[in-house]
Amino acid sequence: MTDEPLLRVNSLSKFYGSRVGCEDISFDLWPGEVLAVVGESGSGKTTLLNCLSTRLMPTSGTVTYRMRDGAFRDLYRMSEAERRFLMRTDWGFVHQNPADGLRMTVSAGANVGERLMAVGDRHYGNIRATAVDWLSRVEIAEDRIDDEPRAFSGGMRQRLQIARNLVTGPRLVFMDEPTGGLDVSVQARLLDLLRGLVTDLGLAAIVVTHDLAVARLLSQRMMVMKDGRVVETGLTDRVLDDPRAPYTQLLVSSILQV
Numbered sequence: 001m002t003d004e005p006l007l008r009v010n011s012l013s014k015f016y017g018s019r020v021g022c023e024d025i026s027f028d029l030w031p032g033e034v035l036a037v038v039g040e041s042g043s044g045k046t047t048l049l050n051c052l053s054t055r056l057m058p059t060s061g062t063v064t065y066r067m068r069d070g071a072f073r074d075l076y077r078m079s080e081a082e083r084r085f086l087m088r089t090d091w092g093f094v095h096q097n098p099a100d101g102l103r104m105t106v107s108a109g110a111n112v113g114e115r116l117m118a119v120g121d122r123h124y125g126n127i128r129a130t131a132v133d134w135l136s137r138v139e140i141a142e143d144r145i146d147d148e149p150r151a152f153s154g155g156m157r158q159r160l161q162i163a164r165n166l167v168t169g170p171r172l173v174f175m176d177e178p179t180g181g182l183d184v185s186v187q188a189r190l191l192d193l194l195r196g197l198v199t200d201l202g203l204a205a206i207v208v209t210h211d212l213a214v215a216r217l218l219s220q221r222m223m224v225m226k227d228g229r230v231v232e233t234g235l236t237d238r239v240l241d242d243p244r245a246p247y248t249q250l251l252v253s254s255i256l257q258v
């Protein structure tokens with residue numbers, strides 16, 4: 001870890017007309033740190049994630065990001081082209097539904113390879129070799145490289161989406177319910193894989209989930225949201241083992257006893 005954060009969020013709010021999406025959110029994210037954002041449906045998790053990843057314009061507040069050259073840049077003062085470049089190179093975004101993050105009608109190899117081309121790799125042999133390597137890292141056999149993702153199972157699609165996101169060596173990955181919609185046994189394997197990759201690559205990540213087990217496994221720090229606001233934040237183990245806000249106590253007791 002360096003002594004400066006990667007992302008700085010200051011008083012971020014998003015209103016949909018008079019309805020609160022998220023309100024007055026501030027935190028720093030450090031290199032290599034995984035932050036889980038948890039809360040019930042409608043608490044503002046997706047709104048926050050979309051505002052952080054520049055998919056949605058906040059109503060007020062700032063988000064600054066430390067670029068590779070060390071300079072902090074205000075994400076909402078960048079040009080659209082600069083933001084798109086960040087999205088393609090330094091960031092990843094893993095959607096709950098793999099179809100939202102994959103191109104379903106091109107091969108698995110091309111799904112991974114085109115991200116490399118987007119960052120300037122033009123050598124077919126290198127691209128193919130890197131794609132094979134990444135497919136094996138996410139446990140997809142080499143003989144499936146020419147198959148389209150629509151011929152894959154849900155778990156395989158999600159693993160392919162992860163490979164597509166990580167192949168360019170991003171520093172920050174946004175994840176929206178990365179294991180949602182999968183069978184429990186598939187979820188467990190995927191979580192294991194994700195945890196290994198995040199650790200090996202030293203990735204920083206912001207993971208939105210309503211599943212406290214996912215937060216426990218993946219994150220070091222946790223932010224609990226209710227009605228658009230943060231009601232508790234702290235080290236994940238502390239928040240789950242010794243929740244202080246009444247709402248977190250309710251959330252933990254209702255979910256962890258199963």
Ligand SMILES: Nc1ncnc2c1ncn2[C@@H]1O[C@H](COP(=O)(O)OP(=O)(O)OP(=O)(O)O)[C@@H](O)[C@H]1O
Pocket residue numbers: 016019020021022039040041042043044045046047048210
């Ligand atoms: N496009 C929109 N227009 C109007 N209101 C919206 C819009 N998107 C979200 N909201 C409202 O903002 C609040 C937060 O929603 P958000 O989707 O961020 O919550 P969430 O915690 O991600 O929920 P879920 O877990 O169900 O996805 C809710 O009251 C929701 O109705």
